Amino acid sequence: MAVSPTKQKIFEEAARLFQEKGYLAASMRELAQRVGLQVSSLYSHFGSKEELLQKICFDSARAYLEGMKNVEESSAKPSEKVRQLISLHIRIATTDVTSVTIFSDEWRHLSEPYLREFLGIRKDYEKRFSKILQQGIDAGELKEMNVTVALFTILTSLRWLHRWYPEKRGISVKSLESEILRVLFDGIKK
Amino acid sequence: MAVSPTKQKIFEEAARLFQEKGYLAASMRELAQRVGLQVSSLYSHFGSKEELLQKICFDSARAYLEGMKNVEESSAKPSEKVRQLISLHIRIATTDVTSVTIFSDEWRHLSEPYLREFLGIRKDYEKRFSKILQQGIDAGELKEMNVTVALFTILTSLRWLHRWYPEKRGISVKSLESEILRVLFDGIKK
DNA sequence: GTCTATACGATGATAGAC
DNA sequence: GTCTATCATCGTATAGAC
Secondary structure, three states: OOOHHHHHHHHHHHHHHHHHHHOOOOOHHHHHHHHHHOOHHOOOOOOHHHHHHHHHHHHHHHHHHHHHHHHHHHHHHHHHOOOOOOHHHHHHHHHOHHEEEEEEEHHHOOOOOOOHHHHHHHHHHHHHHHHHHHHHHOOOOOOOOOHHHHHHHHHHHHHHHHHHHOOOOOOOOOHHHHHHHHHHHHHHOO | OOHHHHHHHHHHHHHHHHHHOOOOOOHHHHHHHHHHOOOHHHHHOOOOOOHHHHHHHHHHHHHHHHHHHHHOOOOOOOOHHHHHHHHHHHHHHHHHHHHHHHHHOOOHHHHOOHHHHHHHHHHHHHHHHHHHHHHHOOOOEEEOHHHHHHHHHHHHHHHHHHHHHHHHOOOOHHHHHHHHHHHHHHHOOO
């Protein structure tokens, strides 16, 4: 069942490599070296370099969408849902470190029709996030504010985590989360 | 005086191209086409592709450092200085759109010793920003919080601007700034 | 599935005539 | 300073033996 160990290792190293150097700067030659194979042997496990990028991007997307679905289906009030979403982003950024960069930056190198599909998913995610923010405002739980500005400020502000967190193991995810919420969430809370 | 018109145009188009496609994906062939020259002619104006990246990165760095210096020398209280710094970032992001991406993302492709120098400058900037945040906390103007978390949240959260702003000319810089401050600054204000 | 060998294109950059 | 022509290098990917 599942994928072979070799295949698994290739995907993991590819994600790490793409994160470290960026998709374009990451060469198949270096990937092969890290995995301990010849370049040509890699191609027994997948069809092209971009296929690796596709897997990483859409796997990440699925993680965010599943988290969103859970939040939407919860019975919490809107402001609590926003809290949960911020928490979701922090959790993904601290557990699946590699995927975050790629998900936020390297998707640009997807070719059609994958690029279009990816952007569609992202747009959908943003809309659903915005909807929850708007519900929070309507319910009087969040300040009157430009939802788009708030959305992007929140989403983008969490993007430094993946680079910073691994270095500072001293701080726990829990306290990190509460610090971020203090800066970010308290800023939009009435 | 100053640089020749051709040279100027090359720098501008290079900045735009690097922003649109990323440094690695931007080819000298496309740059030449946009400028209206043959590739080889470009090299009469500069020595290498990376030289263009260096100029963009360090020009951007200078803009931030000058802004920081002005803020530091002002007699405003710490929390007002933080306001001014956020305003500085918004102003740079909305006026010098191209430089922001490159300054935030593409510096990775600098080679030594420029990479080291750039990172040194950035570190210096972050330290000075942190110092002001700490002064705000000590003065009781800002909440008790983890300064590093606050710093990166602020810095990173402004990074969506350069991509979003050009599309939405409907909103003025002034009102954009006040919306961002509402989300961000009010979040750290006691 | 892994290897050696190689195809083939795109890239940054240079030489030398005008 | 701009051109035409060309180079060397490195990229992804494939062919075919084992």
